[in-house]
Amino acid sequence: MVAPLIAEGKPLEYTAHWLAEGGYDTIPKLYGDGYLIAGDSAMLFNALHREGNNLAMASGKMAAETIIEAIRRNDCSRKGLAGYGERLAESYVIKDMKKYRGFGKFLYHNKEIFNQLPRLASFAGREMLTVNGVSKKQKQKLIKNEIRKEMSLCKIIRLLWRGWRTVK
Numbered sequence: 511m512v513a514p515l516i517a518e519g520k521p522l523e524y525t526a527h528w529l530a531e532g533g534y535d536t537i538p539k540l541y542g543d544g545y546l547i548a549g550d551s552a553m554l555f556n557a558l559h560r561e562g563n564n565l566a567m568a569s570g571k572m573a574a575e576t577i578i579e580a581i582r583r584n585d586c587s588r589k590g591l592a593g594y595g596e597r598l599a600e601s602y603v604i605k606d607m608k609k610y611r612g613f614g615k616f617l618y619h620n621k622e623i624f625n626q627l628p629r630l631a632s633f634a635g636r637e638m639l640t641v642n643g644v645s646k647k648q649k650q651k652l653i654k655n656e657i658r659k660e661m662s663l664c665k666i667i668r669l670l671w672r673g674w675r676t677v678k
Contacts, residue, residue, distance in 0.1 A: 529562065530555035534611035540598065541591040546573040556606055558613045558677060565603050572597040609677070616676040620669060626660050 530553045537553045540546065548554070549566030556565065576594040580586045598604045617623060634653045638646070657666075 529557075531614065533557065533614045534604075534607040537607070541576075541594045542588045544586050546576065546591055546594050548573045554603060554607065556610055557617065558610045559606075561606075565607075568601060568603050569598060572601065572603075612676045616673060620672065622661065622665075622669065630657055630660055 530550045532553050533555065538547060540548075540552055548569035550562065552569060554565040554569055555562045573594055576591055576597065577586075579593060580590045583590060633656055637649045637653055644652075661669075
């Protein structure tokens with residue numbers, strides 16, 4: 511069913527990766543004369559909420575609706591496919607992509623999110639759940655001291671503030 515429709519098409523690029531990177535600022539031109547780009551190829555991935563499949567499905571549906579209209583009008587030009595961009599812009603897809611556009615950069619520039627914080631959370635969890643005759647008050651003091659060795663209170667507050675500002 512699909513094979514005849516793409517028989518004369520040529521793949522322009524093929525790569526494998528885990529997740530689309532870049533976010534809103536790297537979204538390519540999504541439509542033009544005879545083409546639409548949706549889903550992962552359109553860089554539609556929300557890093558904060560780990561959303562990709564739903565954005566791919568939503569953009570694919572909007573692409574299909576636009577294609578059906580364009581074929582009915584016999585106009586698959588950039589202008590004839592412009593409804594795709596309009597649909598996306600009005601949907602949660604692009605609105606959410608814009609809202610969280612800085613989150614990837616926030617993660618990239620704050621490496622402690624991937625090393626120090628998980629290690630400290632693991633330490634705290636292990637300490638609190640280990641049955642060893644030590645009181646919770648003593649364990650909390652030990653955890654607080656371990657956190658202070660790794661990160662100052664100022665650094666933690668600054669990191670939380672930057673994170674909040676990124677997604678507000």
